[in-house]
Amino acid sequence: MIQSVGRAARILKALGSESARLGVTELAERVGLAKATVYGLLRTLEAHQFVQQDLETGKYRLGPALLQLGNAFLDHHELRARSLLWADALAARAREAVHVGVLYGPNVLLVHHVFRPDHSVQILLVGASIPWHACALGKAIVAYLEPAQRRELLAGPLPRLTGRTLTTRQALLSELDRVVAGGVAVEDQEAIVGEAGLAAPLFDNRGAVVGAIGLAGPVEHLLPDGPAAEAVAAVKQAARGLSRELGAGRLSAPGAGA
Amino acid sequence: MRSWLGGVAARLEAERDFLTQLDAAIGDADHGINMHRGFAAVMRKLATVDRATPGQLLRVTGRTFVSTVGGAAGPLYGTAFLQAGETLGDEGSFGPRRLLEALRASLDGVQRVGAASEGDKTMVDALAPGLAAYELELRTGGSLETAVRAGREAAAEGTRATVPMQARKGRASYLGPRSVGHQDPGATSTALMFAALEQAVLADRSQRFATGSRTRASRR
Numbered sequence: 001m002i003q004s005v006g007r008a009a010r011i012l013k014a015l016g017s018e019s020a021r022l023g024v025t026e027l028a029e030r031v032g033l034a035k036a037t038v039y040g041l042l043r044t045l046e047a048h049q050f051v052q053q054d055l056e057t058g059k060y061r062l063g064p065a066l067l068q069l070g071n072a073f074l075d076h077h078e079l080r081a082r083s084l085l086w087a088d089a090l091a092a093r094a095r096e097a098v099h100v101g102v103l104y105g106p107n108v109l110l111v112h113h114v115f116r117p118d119h120s121v122q123i124l125l126v127g128a129s130i131p132w133h134a135c136a137l138g139k140a141i142v143a144y145l146e147p148a149q150r151r152e153l154l155a156g157p158l159p160r161l162t163g164r165t166l167t168t169r170q171a172l173l174s175e176l177d178r179v180v181a182g183g184v185a186v187e188d189q190e191a192i193v194g195e196a197g198l199a200a201p202l203f204d205n206r207g208a209v210v211g212a213i214g215l216a217g218p219v220e221h222l223l224p225d226g227p228a229a230e231a232v233a234a235v236k237q238a239a240r241g242l243s244r245e246l247g248a249g250r251l252s253a254p255g256a257g258a
Numbered sequence: 259m260r261s262w263l264g265g266v267a268a269r270l271e272a273e274r275d276f277l278t279q280l281d282a283a284i285g286d287a288d289h290g291i292n293m294h295r296g297f298a299a300v301m302r303k304l305a306t307v308d309r310a311t312p313g314q315l316l317r318v319t320g321r322t323f324v325s326t327v328g329g330a331a332g333p334l335y336g337t338a339f340l341q342a343g344e345t346l347g348d349e350g351s352f353g354p355r356r357l358l359e360a361l362r363a364s365l366d367g368v369q370r371v372g373a374a375s376e377g378d379k380t381m382v383d384a385l386a387p388g389l390a391a392y393e394l395e396l397r398t399g400g401s402l403e404t405a406v407r408a409g410r411e412a413a414a415e416g417t418r419a420t421v422p423m424q425a426r427k428g429r430a431s432y433l434g435p436r437s438v439g440h441q442d443p444g445a446t447s448t449a450l451m452f453a454a455l456e457q458a459v460l461a462d463r464s465q466r467f468a469t470g471s472r473t474r475a476s477r478r
Binding site: 160 | 284285329330331332334372424428429431432433435438439
């Protein structure tokens with residue numbers, strides 16, 4: 001490991017976890033380094049626009065180059081790039097928000113988010129990270145992982161996010177069986193009270209699961225009396241279409257007959 | 259009880275835009291509108307209820323809330339009111355101790371549905387300290403009046419304390435560090451209910467002084 005790169009990364013993370021700007025002294029305390037060291041790192045990061053100094057107070061915050069890198073990450077993300085049209089179509093058809101996510105450790109990283117098409121104020125969740133066991137996307141992905149990977153995730157921490165989060169290995173195992181049986185994962189207020197989700201897995205040309213696409217919205221819309229049949233059909237169709245575009249054969253997509 | 263619910267409705271109406279603004283930073287910008295709509299529905303419903311015990315009024319409030327308010331606020335506040343209403347039962351009046359039990363049942367209900375603890379940046383950060391301060395004041399010889407004041411102050415303080423917190427529950431938790439620096443809308447609306455509670459208790463007392471009513475003993 002290169003020490004100075006690690007230190008620079010810690011400085012960036014410290015700045016990213018604070019809404020207020022930080023001075024050199026505060027930053028030095030947070031990352032446990034000498035002020036002179038932190039100052040040198042900040043000057044270098046500033047030259048690359050990874051941090052910005054406020055001229056009046058002399059304090060630092062994150063710089064614009066990070067946004068460009070973040071956008072580049074998303075632009076180069078093949079799944080995201082290919083999902084744009086499918087996600088838009090799904091949102092328009094179901095009149096709900098669409099999430100596209102990939103598994104990143106024990107969490108689902110949202111790489112794409114289409115707002116519910118009703119002109120209401122919504123907050124962009126791209127980049128958000130949700131524990132796999134609490135969301136439809138995560139359950140849709142994990143249900144189709146190799147058994148070894150699935151076991152590892154089931155053995156990991158399963159934090160409770162609401163009163164309805166499934167937090168036992170046994171409950172999640174039966175839940176994953178239900179996902180495979182129905183070809184769709186259902187989330188009933190397991191991550192956020194009042195919020196539901198429906199998601200289906202996405203496969204690549206090797207037939208491996210690479211992510212999931214789904215709807216997120218008020219529980220009374222998506223699960224009026226069990227999962228809304230039309231919404232389930234829309235999610236499955238979008239997942240099948242997108243998987244084909246990613247090179248998956250017709251047979252590897254689950255629930256192809258539905 | 260009616261006076262308290264009416265006070266909550268009035269405050270929610272006045273603070274609707276503020277709550278919505280708070281929610282826009284870390285949520286879906288619908289908390290103010292949802293709470294206002296829910297309580298407007300509650301007021302319409304209560305206007306049709308002629309004679310009811312405090313517990314019944316709370317249960318009507320809870321049911322109306324669940325059926326008219328979307329998002330997290332409907333189930334969470336709906337449960338809180340329902341549980342409080344169940345606790346008060348069908349008795350014609352209640353005293354400070356019963357109110358304590360009702361508040362505790364509300365907190366339990368909210369935590370059962372939302373699984374939130376103090377420090378998660380939710381309504382629990384106003385409800386739990388408000389309840390604790392109310393209880394402490396009662397146990398150390400305070401009156402109902404001083405207890406509701408202590409509750410109001412602690413709930414407001416708990417709400418302010420949500421500003422630097424990183425959300426661990428609800429949609430705001432998806433934002434991770436970006437949720438830091440914003441006051442939680444749910445804690446804010448809960449603190450507002452404690453403020454309305456104090457006001458209703460004070461109004462009730464002055465009314466009893468004015469009418470010379472001797473119902474005081476029956477309320478203990």
